[in-house]
């Protein structure tokens with residue numbers, strides 16, 4: 545297990561592009577995330593910090609808080625709203641109660657490839673969603689990725705929906721994810737990520753689902769013997785700023801943060817994607833059984849979860865779903 549959780553090899557942090565931006569005032573950003581220091585998201589944040597500090601010539605200082613030490617995704621968002629935290633980058637899923645259209649991203653098997661996800665997030669739909677989230681004390685300035693979610697469990701190898709019968713699966717606090725796992729025959733429980741490792745260790749839940757990099761950096765292989773590459777949901781990270789902080793920034797620095805968020809997103813996607821094969825190998829070396837599904841096996845999961853689309857079509861808007869499908 546030690547080997548699987550040693551800091552994985554990551555692409556180097558790029559040099560900073562762009563000139564120094566001149567503006568008045570000194571500012572401090574506390575930037576909190578739920579994932580740990582050894583994940584790709586943190587690496588992206590280190591790049592963000594470097595860009596912002598260099599290009600503001602030290603007038604904006606960024607301090608990073610990984611591992612939900614300042615609160616989980618939902619708590620961090622409410623700290624932004626009250627102005628006690630400046631930035632966070634949660635998965636979109638726990639935010640569906642605030643922004644119902646974000647449910648789009650939780651639909652199962654919506655993005656067949658990372659390129660389609662990029663096209664949607666970096667295009668009109670992504671911009672609409674950023675606008676939608678720029679309210680209630682928040683300013684949304686960019687996308688990065690949590691990535692494709694994979695199932696792990698402590699009970700048995702999963703290759704078909706029937707293997708999920710009664711399996712207690714932790715989900716994010718999100719109604720579409722609950723619907724997905726119920727529809728597949730499992731027994732889902734929403735839970736904050738901060739409680740998850742202990743819940744798996746103590747057998748409160750049998751399994752969980754997260755991207756490979758999070759499975760590795762959170763050491764889930766120490767408490768889960770089986771993993772299946774289901775790729776069932778693609779989760780973006782949305783980069784959020786506290787409106788109270790944002791409104792104090794000169795326009796030049798607002799633009800600098802937008803640019804830095806964009807560059808962070810591109811780099812972080814590249815880091816996460818480039819590491820998946822190595823991570824799977826490391827997890828297998830640590831004794832975890834990694835199962836890759838055949839196209840026919842994937843189709844069995846897709847067929848079984850198809851009703852989830854009907855259940856959420858009205859809330860999300862059929863036109864939006866069709867637009868994404870047309871991009872595929």
Ligand code: PAF
Pocket residue numbers: 578579617634635690716736737753754758
């Ligand atoms: O499983 C979750 O709750 C999320 O994927 C995580 C790891 C907190 C990142 O937002």
